[in-house]
Amino acid sequence: MTEAYDIPLPEVDKSAENEKYHTFVNLALILAAITGVELVLVYLPFHTVFILSTLLALSLFKFVAVVAWFMHLIYDKLLLTLAFGTGMAIATGTYTALLILLSSEDVDHDVITGVLGYF
Amino acid sequence: MSESASSEHDSHHNLVVGNKKLLMWLFLGSDCMFFGTLISTHLIYRKLYPEEYDPTQLFSLELTSFSTFILLMSSFLMALAVSAMHKGELKSFRRNTLGVIFFGLIFLGCQVFEFSEFVHLGLTLQSGTFGSTFYLMTGTHGCHVAIGVFWLTCLLFYSYSGKMDAHESAIDVEAAGLYWHFVDIVWILIFTAVYLIEFIGKTGGAAH
Numbered sequence: 001m002t003e004a005y006d007i008p009l010p011e012v013d014k015s016a017e018n019e020k021y022h023t024f025v026n027l028a029l030i031l032a033a034i035t036g037v038e039l040v041l042v043y044l045p046f047h048t049v050f051i052l053s054t055l056l057a058l059s060l061f062k063f064v065a066v067v068a069w070f071m072h073l074i075y076d077k078l079l080l081t082l083a084f085g086t087g088m089a090i091a092t093g094t095y096t097a098l099l100i101l102l103s104s105e106d107v108d109h110d111v112i113t114g115v116l117g118y119f
Numbered sequence: 120m121s122e123s124a125s126s127e128h129d130s131h132h133n134l135v136v137g138n139k140k141l142l143m144w145l146f147l148g149s150d151c152m153f154f155g156t157l158i159s160t161h162l163i164y165r166k167l168y169p170e171e172y173d174p175t176q177l178f179s180l181e182l183t184s185f186s187t188f189i190l191l192m193s194s195f196l197m198a199l200a201v202s203a204m205h206k207g208e209l210k211s212f213r214r215n216t217l218g219v220i221f222f223g224l225i226f227l228g229c230q231v232f233e234f235s236e237f238v239h240l241g242l243t244l245q246s247g248t249f250g251s252t253f254y255l256m257t258g259t260h261g262c263h264v265a266i267g268v269f270w271l272t273c274l275l276f277y278s279y280s281g282k283m284d285a286h287e288s289a290i291d292v293e294a295a296g297l298y299w300h301f302v303d304i305v306w307i308l309i310f311t312a313v314y315l316i317e318f319i320g321k322t323g324g325a326a327h
Contacts, residue, residue, distance in 0.1 A: 017202045024202070028195035032188060038311070039184045042318040051319050059311035062191075063304050070198045071300045072293075080144045087148025091155020098159050102167060 027069050034058050143294045147301045150263075154305050157259060158312060161252035172249040174317040177237055186229045187310045190264075193222035194303040201296040204289045209278060212292065216275050219299065223268040230261045253313070260309060263302045270295050 038058055041051055068074045073081055196218040203211035234254070242250045274295055277283065 017206045020202055021199070024195060024198045028192065031191045031195075035184060035187050035191060038315060039180060042180070042315055048320045052316065055311050055315055055319075059307055062307045066194060066300055066304050066307070070194050070303075071297055072201075076140075080141065083141065083144040084148045084151070087151035088155075091151045091159075094152070094155050095159035095162070098163050099166075102163050 023069055027065055031062055031065065034062055139290050139294060140297075143297050147297060150301065154256075154259070154308075157252075157256040158308060161256050162312060164248040164252050168248055171247050172242070174249070174314075175321045177240060177242060178314055178317060179233070179236075180314065180318060182229060182233060183310060183314045186226050187306060189222050189226050189229070190303050190306050193219045193226070194300050196222065197296045197299045201289075201293050204292040209283065213275060213278055216271055216278075220268055220271050220275065223264055223271070223299075227261060227264055227268070230257065230264075234258075256313070257309065260302070260305055263305070267295070267299050267302055270298065 038055060041054060044051070067084070073084070196215045200212050200215035200219060203209075203215060234257075242253070244250055244254050274292060278288075
């Protein structure tokens with residue numbers, strides 16, 4: 001096998017991949033711009049709630065964009081979305097449950113510190 | 120090969136390809152739970168013991184933003200590498216994969232530099248809940264990046280062996296790509312939830 005070879009594939013596959021190239025370039029530029037906006041945003045004299053919610057929204061957008069386009073999830077079958085979505089749902093649920101449980105006034109912080117000290 | 124035998128081969132081939140991809144997505148789903156727990160633990164302890172550390176004195180937002188940018192661009196190159204493999208363009212695949220490996224190493228270098236700075240400033244694994252949860256979470260992510268770099272390096276060397284098959288190798292590269300993108304999205308969450316949030320209201324902005 002020579003070094004300069006290309007693996008032969010049907011032409012229809014190549015044209016579909018060429019279309020994706022422009023999507024990837026645009027998405028990369030958008031993601032870079034959003035990261036810049038996030039960095040500037042924390043230095044701006046806006047209300048904390050506004051900054052926090054904007055940061056979360058931008059982060060969520062970046063997350064979904066990478067999963068959808070770079071990871072090809074929008075081009076793939078629904079089963080794969082479900083496989084990944086289940087893990088995401090459990091992870092989010094874990095955080096929410098822990099937040100609610102440990103936000104309670106009944107939580108004894110000394111007990112938690114004691115458990116950590118044991119390890 | 121007869122037409123029926125060829126069709127049977129294709130059907131079997133597609134089944135194998137589907138299984139590999141499904142397994143990768145299931146693994147990523149389980150890894151979501153893993154990182155979800157690590158990030159949750161860090162955030163919960165930050166909420167319980169906010170006075171323990173002031174991360175704004177430690178974190179360099181510029182360095183972390185640079186790392187984030189590098190990882191996002193590596194994700195872009197990874198998408199191009201996967202696309203090149205689907206098109207059967209081996210040279211393009213090699214070029215983009217080399218770029219991903221290079222960016223991955225830069226990210227790891229930034230993390231090593233950041234960790235050594237923090238240790239120098241007194242933040243260690245034993246220095247409290249903040250140090251424990253921070254190093255565990257970001258260290259685990261760093262290990263994932265290192266594994267990804269190793270995986271892609273193996274694929275790059277394999278591409279020179281002349282044994283790459285158009286269909287099978289495309290799926291192998293796609294699986295590695297999925298893993299790399301996952302590492303990227305985990306960092307997107309860590310960057311916002313662990314780094315950026317700490318600076319809100321402490322950098323001249325209105326703290327209300």
